[in-house]
Amino acid sequence: MNPSELYKLWAPEDSIWSNWAKPVLFADKTFAGGEPAQTTEWQSSNVAWAPAPESGTAIVLDLPGADAVWYGMALSQRGYRPVPLYNGVRGPAQGGFELVHVDAIVFALHEVGETLAKLQLPANAPPVFLLDEDRFAGGSFADPGRFDNRWWIFPQDFPSANYLLSHGIRSVVLGQNRAVGPQRDLAHVLLRWQEVGIQILTCAVGDQAQPTPLQVQRPDRFRALWYQALVLAGLRRNSAGGFGAVVPEPSSSGGFG
Secondary structure, X not given: OOHHHHHXXXXXXXXXXXXXXXXXXXXXOOOOOOOOOOOOHHHHOOOOOOOOHHHOEEEEEEEOOOHHHHHHHHHHOOOOEEEEOOOEOOOOOOOOOEOOOOHHHHHHHHHHHHHHHHOOOOOOXXXXXXXXXXXXXXXXXXXXXXXXXXXXXXXXHOOOHHHHHHOXXXXXXXXXXXXXXXXXXXXHHHHHHHHOOOEEEEEEOOOOOOOEEOOOOOOOOOOOOOHHHHHHHOOOEOOOOOEOEEOOOOOOOOOOO
C-alpha cells in the first residue's frame, strides 16, 4: 500500500472531518509496500468510559506514542471516526537522533488502516482526534545535530466551535493518561470551544472512570495576535510539510530550538 492509499483510509473523502487529518506521517515510506500484520493490540484498549456516539460528543486523545491510535481504533468499533493530527515528521532512518520518536505511531497507522476502512463509518460519525502527548518533548533546547521534530497545535488544526455545533457536537472529552488538564497548546483550542458553550470533560483513559467536567483555564497569550508567530519561531518546518529538521551547528543560522 502506498502512502497516498493509506492516507485515504484514514481520511476518506466522504468524512466531514477529513479536512483536519494531517498527511505528514503518511508520507513516510518505511512501511509502504508491505502487508500489515493485522495487530490486535488496540483490542485491549478499554473504552467503556466513552459516551455513546449518538450523545453529541467528540473526543480528543492526548496520549504518548501510539496509544491514541490504539484507543482511537477501539473507539471506532463504537462508531467514532479517528482523525490523526500528528504533525512531526520522522527523522533520518539511521541515527535515531529525533527528539520526538514517531516510529510506533507510523507503524500503528499502517497496521490498522485497512481494519478502519472496513468499518465503513458514516460520513458524520463523531470524531476522535489523535495527538501525541510527547509532541514537544525535550523542552526548549535541542543539541546541534539532533533532528528537531517537535510540533505544536493551533486552533486552526481543529474544527471551529461553530463547525462542531453545526454537526451536533455539544461536548468534548479530553482523554489523557492522567486527568491533569490540557497541555499548553491544547488549552488554546479547548477554551475557544468552552467560550461558546461546548462542555469540556476529562478522564484518565486507563482508570475507566466516567468523564468529569473540566473548567479550562485561560492559557498565557490567549488570543494574542503574535502567539502563533512566537511559537513557530522556535519550531523547525519541514519542506515536505509539518515539522522536522536537523538542528544546525552554532555557526549556522536557525531557530532558537
